[in-house]
Amino acid sequence: MSVPVVQAQGLTLTFQTNDGPVHALSDVNLDINKGEFVSFIGPSGCGKTTFLRVVADLEQPTGGIVTVNGMSAQEARLQRAYGYVFQAAGLYPWRTIGGNIRLPLEIMGYSKAQRNERVAKTLELVDLAGFEKKFPFQLSGGMQQRASIARALAFDADILLMDEPFGALDEIVRDHLNEQLLALWSKTEKTIAFVTHSIPEAVFLSTKIVVMSPRPGRVTDVIESPLPKVRPLEIRDTPEFLEIAHRVREGLRAGHSDE
Amino acid sequence: MIWLIAVLLFWLAAWAMNVWLANSKVAETKAIRIAVPVIFGVTLLVLWEGVVRGLNISPVILPAPSQIGATLMNSTDMLWVDFKQTVLKGALRGFAIGSLAAFITAVIIDRSRFLTRGLLPIGNFVAALPIVGIAPILVNWFGFDWQSKAAVVVVMVFFPILVNTVQGLSETDRMQRDLMRTYAAGYLQTLCKLRLPAAMPFIFNGLKISTTLALIGAIVAEYFGSPTRGMGFRISTGVGSLDIDLVWAEIAIAALAGTVFYGLVAWLEKRVTFWHPSQTG
Amino acid sequence: MRNVVPVLVVLSAIVGLWWAAVAPMNMRAALDVAERAKETVVPVGSVARRDISVFKLMANNHEHIASGYSLKRPRLPTPVQVGKEFWKTTGGMVAKGRAFSKRSLIYHGWITLQSTLWGFLLGTTIGILAAVAIVYSRVADMSLMPWAVISQTIPIVALAPMIIVLSNQVGIEDRIVPKAIIAAYLCYFPVLVSMVKGLRSPSSSELDLLKTYNAGGLQSFLKLRLPASVPYLFTALKVGIAAALVGTIVGELPTGAISGLGARILIGDQFGTPLAIWSALFAAALLAGVLVTLLDIAQRVTLHRMGFRS
Numbered sequence: 001m002s003v004p005v006v007q008a009q010g011l012t013l014t015f016q017t018n019d020g021p022v023h024a025l026s027d028v029n030l031d032i033n034k035g036e037f038v039s040f041i042g043p044s045g046c047g048k049t050t051f052l053r054v055v056a057d058l059e060q061p062t063g064g065i066v067t068v069n070g071m072s073a074q075e076a077r078l079q080r081a082y083g084y085v086f087q088a089a090g091l092y093p094w095r096t097i098g099g100n101i102r103l104p105l106e107i108m109g110y111s112k113a114q115r116n117e118r119v120a121k122t123l124e125l126v127d128l129a130g131f132e133k134k135f136p137f138q139l140s141g142g143m144q145q146r147a148s149i150a151r152a153l154a155f156d157a158d159i160l161l162m163d164e165p166f167g168a169l170d171e172i173v174r175d176h177l178n179e180q181l182l183a184l185w186s187k188t189e190k191t192i193a194f195v196t197h198s199i200p201e202a203v204f205l206s207t208k209i210v211v212m213s214p215r216p217g218r219v220t221d222v223i224e225s226p227l228p229k230v231r232p233l234e235i236r237d238t239p240e241f242l243e244i245a246h247r248v249r250e251g252l253r254a255g256h257s258d259e
Numbered sequence: 260m261i262w263l264i265a266v267l268l269f270w271l272a273a274w275a276m277n278v279w280l281a282n283s284k285v286a287e288t289k290a291i292r293i294a295v296p297v298i299f300g301v302t303l304l305v306l307w308e309g310v311v312r313g314l315n316i317s318p319v320i321l322p323a324p325s326q327i328g329a330t331l332m333n334s335t336d337m338l339w340v341d342f343k344q345t346v347l348k349g350a351l352r353g354f355a356i357g358s359l360a361a362f363i364t365a366v367i368i369d370r371s372r373f374l375t376r377g378l379l380p381i382g383n384f385v386a387a388l389p390i391v392g393i394a395p396i397l398v399n400w401f402g403f404d405w406q407s408k409a410a411v412v413v414v415m416v417f418f419p420i421l422v423n424t425v426q427g428l429s430e431t432d433r434m435q436r437d438l439m440r441t442y443a444a445g446y447l448q449t450l451c452k453l454r455l456p457a458a459m460p461f462i463f464n465g466l467k468i469s470t471t472l473a474l475i476g477a478i479v480a481e482y483f484g485s486p487t488r489g490m491g492f493r494i495s496t497g498v499g500s501l502d503i504d505l506v507w508a509e510i511a512i513a514a515l516a517g518t519v520f521y522g523l524v525a526w527l528e529k530r531v532t533f534w535h536p537s538q539t540g
Numbered sequence: 541m542r543n544v545v546p547v548l549v550v551l552s553a554i555v556g557l558w559w560a561a562v563a564p565m566n567m568r569a570a571l572d573v574a575e576r577a578k579e580t581v582v583p584v585g586s587v588a589r590r591d592i593s594v595f596k597l598m599a600n601n602h603e604h605i606a607s608g609y610s611l612k613r614p615r616l617p618t619p620v621q622v623g624k625e626f627w628k629t630t631g632g633m634v635a636k637g638r639a640f641s642k643r644s645l646i647y648h649g650w651i652t653l654q655s656t657l658w659g660f661l662l663g664t665t666i667g668i669l670a671a672v673a674i675v676y677s678r679v680a681d682m683s684l685m686p687w688a689v690i691s692q693t694i695p696i697v698a699l700a701p702m703i704i705v706l707s708n709q710v711g712i713e714d715r716i717v718p719k720a721i722i723a724a725y726l727c728y729f730p731v732l733v734s735m736v737k738g739l740r741s742p743s744s745s746e747l748d749l750l751k752t753y754n755a756g757g758l759q760s761f762l763k764l765r766l767p768a769s770v771p772y773l774f775t776a777l778k779v780g781i782a783a784a785l786v787g788t789i790v791g792e793l794p795t796g797a798i799s800g801l802g803a804r805i806l807i808g809d810q811f812g813t814p815l816a817i818w819s820a821l822f823a824a825a826l827l828a829g830v831l832v833t834l835l836d837i838a839q840r841v842t843l844h845r846m847g848f849r850s
Contacts, residue, residue: 056441057440058437058440058441077440077441077443078443079443080441080442080443082441083441084437084438084441086434086437086438087434088434090434090435090438092435092452092453092456093534093535094456094459094533094534103442103452104442106452107439107442107443107444107448107452108442135534136534137534137536274679277679277682278679280682281678281681281682281683282678282679286678286682291682295679295682295683296682296683296684296685296686298683299683299684299687300687319709320705320706321706321709373546373549374546374550376542376543376547377543377545377546377547377548377549377550377551378550379543380543380547381547381550381551381554384829384832387778387779387782387828387832388782388786388824388825388828389785389789389790389802389824389825389828391786391789391790391793392789392793392801392802392805392817392820392821392824393821394793395805395806395809395817396814396817396818398809399615399809399814400615470693471692471693471694474695475695475696475697478695478697479697479790479793482697482793483809490698491697491698494698494701495701498701498702498705503702503705506701506702507702509698510694510698510699510702513694513695514693514694514695514698517693517694517695518693518694520693521689522693
């Protein structure tokens, strides 16, 4: 039943800097299966963002293999296998919200009718219907980030790579977007890889939590979440939730203690 | 004496009015934003008029604004001929050719890191040079008519626009370029959809600097030889034959042309780069 | 420093292109000279040659191409010719002990430099004072700022002859004054704009901090606004000095001046000595380079001492 979408074997990435080599990733082995929601959590420098960038072919590994949909990362990128959401919304200020979502569709050569249909659909999906003609500077930070998610959903990629997408937003907006993201995930059945440094966020969203630790960047624990697929915000007060959160915290602490 | 006192009173009154307007509650409205500088400008003209009349300054030295205005109205035909020759033929054509050439060159050298690093410091340096000095050489090469004026303008506007465009094209941040990469976008797509729009504020900066340079180039080149028309020609011969009011009329036209030209480019900039923080305020 | 190699490569490419362009540019003149020296030229007569393209002429008379590189009055001199002429009128004059003779570019450069520096001083002062007025007074901001922009859209060259006529009539004989005024006219604007930006650059929290100390207006000006504007000032000064030089040369070009680099260009044009124009242009470029470099060094030293990261 579980089909691996992303597979990493012995993945290693070492940056050469003036202060000597930095081991951003060291021997990472990991499978992400179809339909999973996988969170990557760990302190800064643990390689969680780097891992995502390697999967996206924005960074070249120095060792090991990564496959996406059975292809190399580069082939997958050229086939537009994934949508990427960055830390900042990064909307083009000279395009309307609709125009920004249309951007990947224009580049990928969708027909005009398809573009309009998809823009309308994804705007509906992220709850931004009616904002198509607005410009980014007219929207709040949370709305901009939702638009950038819509931009990543607009084309037919069944993988969504999200790099701390809600990191810059305040707690209340963040809770709201987390709920919306879960609803969106169950509606679209995409595979999501999600980088965060918030334990509650990781536990609340994920079916699988990958705990990482720095120097060298590596995976210290992989936790399969027993929580049900449908999760109201209140689930965060249940003992099951707290138990997983506790385990994540322990994993993070273990990673720290051997410094 | 009467004139001088009247002018002084007018000046004080206008200044008081501006102070009152600028500190009033409606100071932020558009009408006041325009009215205050206009009052200031009118004050300067009145001051000029009053001083010329009050001190009985000879029109050969400094004509009064009213006299310049009258001359301007009486010689519209000649001024129009000069305007066509200098602004429409020399300056505008040179501006169009020069900015297009600079833009194309910028896009080409932008493809090579090496060329960009080599040309940018040189371009920056040349943009600061007194390029007007080449006017006599180009008049010698291209003859007396508008072609040589356009050539001077081409060289003068080329470097500011080149430097600004190259700089603007490298202005995208890493995240925006990564985004295009995740779409597997090609060079042309990235150029048209990301880098050119992002470069627009810079390109317009270069264009705005160049509007004035274009007029300067076209007028200076006429000092080194021109057919018997053109603003530069009329100014240099007018100074010689003491037609000072005509010279001032030409200056007024040149000033107006420069301001309108700049205003047009600035208006276009506002339309194109409305999204830029400098425009959204 | 990492730009040195690319800059040198591009520079040598430019010189190479220049060198290559000399042949076609000077071909007709070279043929005219050769014909007058009774050498065989195809076709005979400059009128007959007028309708034939230069490249065809070059192909038919290739033995005369080389003479285009040593013409006395070339349309386009070679870099070496310009270099020689420049040396003859600078270093050569110094060697003869006549550095400040009227035929020396050092003398003319000095004349131009004086006007430039006076204009720079005047323009910078006006620019800074106007900026202070604009930052502290709403009336000044609203009435001056639009006119400052408009003043720069007016082609100063049109005004230059009038400024000179006026200052002559008022009784100022010294040419330095009108030239310095024109230089200041071009120079004050970049200073004004940058200083307004610089004086307004302190954040509201920085200003609020001084308010909590109950600091006066002058204190907050001296301790916060002025130091904060220094990096902006230096950037503007570099633009301003280049603009002042342009202004001075513009002031020397059309007005029958007899000394100064601009006047050398004018005289070179009137007497048909292109080499003089080119070497004066070269001297002007050199002067601009030296002035901007000096200010750049001053900027680095000052900002470093003041603790700004550069």
